[in-house]
Amino acid sequence: MASPSKRKISIVPLPAHVKEKCGKFILNSHTTIAIPADSMAAKVADFFQSQIRQSTGISLLTGGTASQNVITLKLDGEKELGNEGYRLMVNRKNISVSAYKPQGLFYGIQSLLQMFPPEIMSSKVVTGVNWMVPCAEIKDVPRYSYRGMHLDVSRHFFPKDFIKRYIDLLAMFRMNTFHWHLTDDQGWRIEIKKYPKLTEIGAWHVDRENLPWMEREPQKPGEKATYGGYYTQDDIREVVKYASDRFVTIIPEIEMPAHCLAVLTAYPQLSCTGGPFTVPTGSYWPNIDIFCAGNDSTFIFLQDVLDEVIDLFPSKYIHIGGDEADKTNWKVCPKCQKRIKDENLKDENELQSYFVRRIEKYLISKNRKLIGWDEILEGGLAPEATVMSWRGVEGGIQSAKMGHDVIMTPGSYCYFDHYQADPDFEPKAIGGFTSLAKVYSYEPTPEELSSEQQKYILGAQGNVWAEYIPTPGHAEYMAIPRMIALSEVNWTSKELRNWNDFNSRLNTNIFTRLQIMGVNFSKGSYKIDFLSTAIGRHKMKVSLSTERLNPKIRYTMDGSVPEMSSKIYCRPLKLSQSTTLKTAIFEDGKLMEKPSVLSLVFSMSTGRELKLATAYSNRYPAHGNNTLVDGLRGSTNHRDGNWQGYLATDLDATVDLGKIMPVTKISIGFLQNQNAWIFMPSEIIFQLSNDGINFTEVAKISNDATSKQDDILIRDFTQTLNSVKARYVKVKAVGVKNCPSWHKGAGDTCWMFADEIMVD
Numbered sequence: 001m002a003s004p005s006k007r008k009i010s011i012v013p014l015p016a017h018v019k020e021k022c023g024k025f026i027l028n029s030h031t032t033i034a035i036p037a038d039s040m041a042a043k044v045a046d047f048f049q050s051q052i053r054q055s056t057g058i059s060l061l062t063g064g065t066a067s068q069n070v071i072t073l074k075l076d077g078e079k080e081l082g083n084e085g086y087r088l089m090v091n092r093k094n095i096s097v098s099a100y101k102p103q104g105l106f107y108g109i110q111s112l113l114q115m116f117p118p119e120i121m122s123s124k125v126v127t128g129v130n131w132m133v134p135c136a137e138i139k140d141v142p143r144y145s146y147r148g149m150h151l152d153v154s155r156h157f158f159p160k161d162f163i164k165r166y167i168d169l170l171a172m173f174r175m176n177t178f179h180w181h182l183t184d185d186q187g188w189r190i191e192i193k194k195y196p197k198l199t200e201i202g203a204w205h206v207d208r209e210n211l212p213w214m215e216r217e218p219q220k221p222g223e224k225a226t227y228g229g230y231y232t233q234d235d236i237r238e239v240v241k242y243a244s245d246r247f248v249t250i251i252p253e254i255e256m257p258a259h260c261l262a263v264l265t266a267y268p269q270l271s272c273t274g275g276p277f278t279v280p281t282g283s284y285w286p287n288i289d290i291f292c293a294g295n296d297s298t299f300i301f302l303q304d305v306l307d308e309v310i311d312l313f314p315s316k317y318i319h320i321g322g323d324e325a326d327k328t329n330w331k332v333c334p335k336c337q338k339r340i341k342d343e344n345l346k347d348e349n350e351l352q353s354y355f356v357r358r359i360e361k362y363l364i365s366k367n368r369k370l371i372g373w374d375e376i377l378e379g380g381l382a383p384e385a386t387v388m389s390w391r392g393v394e395g396g397i398q399s400a401k402m403g404h405d406v407i408m409t410p411g412s413y414c415y416f417d418h419y420q421a422d423p424d425f426e427p428k429a430i431g432g433f434t435s436l437a438k439v440y441s442y443e444p445t446p447e448e449l450s451s452e453q454q455k456y457i458l459g460a461q462g463n464v465w466a467e468y469i470p471t472p473g474h475a476e477y478m479a480i481p482r483m484i485a486l487s488e489v490n491w492t493s494k495e496l497r498n499w500n501d502f503n504s505r506l507n508t509n510i511f512t513r514l515q516i517m518g519v520n521f522s523k524g525s526y527k528i529d530f531l532s533t534a535i536g537r538h539k540m541k542v543s544l545s546t547e548r549l550n551p552k553i554r555y556t557m558d559g560s561v562p563e564m565s566s567k568i569y570c571r572p573l574k575l576s577q578s579t580t581l582k583t584a585i586f587e588d589g590k591l592m593e594k595p596s597v598l599s600l601v602f603s604m605s606t607g608r609e610l611k612l613a614t615a616y617s618n619r620y621p622a623h624g625n626n627t628l629v630d631g632l633r634g635s636t637n638h639r640d641g642n643w644q645g646y647l648a649t650d651l652d653a654t655v656d657l658g659k660i661m662p663v664t665k666i667s668i669g670f671l672q673n674q675n676a677w678i679f680m681p682s683e684i685i686f687q688l689s690n691d692g693i694n695f696t697e698v699a700k701i702s703n704d705a706t707s708k709q710d711d712i713l714i715r716d717f718t719q720t721l722n723s724v725k726a727r728y729v730k731v732k733a734v735g736v737k738n739c740p741s742w743h744k745g746a747g748d749t750c751w752m753f754a755d756e757i758m759v760d
């Protein structure tokens, strides 16, 4: 691979093998195209020709016998390319794209288009461009077979034309699955002929767009529901065909047994209580109104709906949701309780499992496969179900171990409704922080799985939930470029993936194309990340980086706020005393994100060897194993990358000071943000040892960790000591582990966040 600066080809996702050659092919009005006799291949050729025609004004000639200036598409039986692989050869005279199947041909064309000047993506004829393609040999196959994107059209409705554009973007980055979240509490979006009230009533709610999502008043009596929309069956057929021409499979999602208030508003007899209901204008918790599992008419209704859905969507998978079902009503509903008794079920979890199995049986009878969110594991998994692991990766691991197919979509990497940059400078989002670089760092196949079990991981999917996304342009902004990062996670082998290289291809090639296409995309976060590593005794090297390519980072070390005239960062800083580093990026005289502050503290433990006997969570790893002795202090923002999170576990860390020395003070820093499920430890124990085996306790600090405090707190737990010597310092912190009874997450697992152990 050529270095990014010398490279002429910058394809995303990165192909398996790229060999750049000298010279170029030039497309002109005499260029001909040769197409194999295959109807799908002809469609691929149509797609290519129309793109060429609309931007260059050139209509590629067909049927000629020329031996030069020809673009040849071939289905030449090279079986090892599989369904999706391709081979692309460009020399000065000709271009050839060959594949085993038309889908591979299509992906070869997508890569070829990315080798043309970016103006090739224009929707209008551009003049004055030399339509040249650098000579190269490319051979390419994808890593995962499932490469998906989701879109929620229930919380906000997006018109058909935007769905097509979204599919275009998927196809451009060689993604092959669109998960269409068609139904939810706030709106039913698909016409069902047998149940017209689903769209007459269920597709509309009262307009409360001027209010924050969580503070929206429900519909009042007499108010008219005017906000919403739906797709007719003709719309759906049109979109399915559009997607299929681009080799994108659409998986429809029909939510059950929960997230169905739009249905219950239209047909209240399908609930446990009988209603009445209104279609919610925002989200309310808890949401206890779900389908009655004891009522056979619920299943008749769902089977009828699924019949029409199956007719419209050729996808082998049908997604049935299955998530977040609050079983409050099932516990008291006589019909549900009778079902539990009649079917010999243990509890309401098994009733959910009964529900899903019954639907799965029906889908199998129609030759389809069920897919659901990982809650379908609760109470026992349906025999052939495929699981979408969203609440972390554990559900995925468990399912793969049981021999079920899995699609990975963990919230912390794959939820593109999260913030992607500093919330103070971004449109309001649901929360979280999932930067472009974080998405790119995702590895879908968990290490815990054996190579046999790893085969059940089909790939990863990005999810765009629309509570805080009211318009198509906003949806694009949230999806792109994170979706592009995920496309490379899914397509390119782990060994070839490299963030800096990806970022360079994105900035030098892809962003220009997106601009030409009029896509509203984010350029990534200006957030400055600090990395500190020990270099020798009492010296730390601090590197600064951002997702933006080569930004000018300005910094101060005297505590002052950085300005346009502050020093520019060029190379890692070497620091040997406690320092407050403040950094900021300015463009055109404007501050791009609020200044980042790094507090570096030096103590005897800085840069020393650290052993952790308990594991931190991979969701908040901070800087990994040495975080607690890297000198970096966290801020009040628990997502600043300096706080290490411990989920429902204690912390047990031992620092090796290198030799026996006097110890006068031990300290460890914690953060509390009870509104984010983060609590202080309830007890801290400090122990010392000379040999690392026999430890003596020197302090025990108790802390009232469970009383309610709304403020975000940072506290160092400190013990001073008199005339003691030791080589090893052990710090234990006992976590609260579960939210206390007064908390809104009462009983849920909760966090403990630590940043640094300091020894003097």
Ligand SMILES: [Zn+2]
Pocket (backbone or CB within 6 Å): 271, 272, 291, 292, 293, 294, 295, 329, 330, 333, 334, 335, 336
């Ligand atoms: Zn019921």
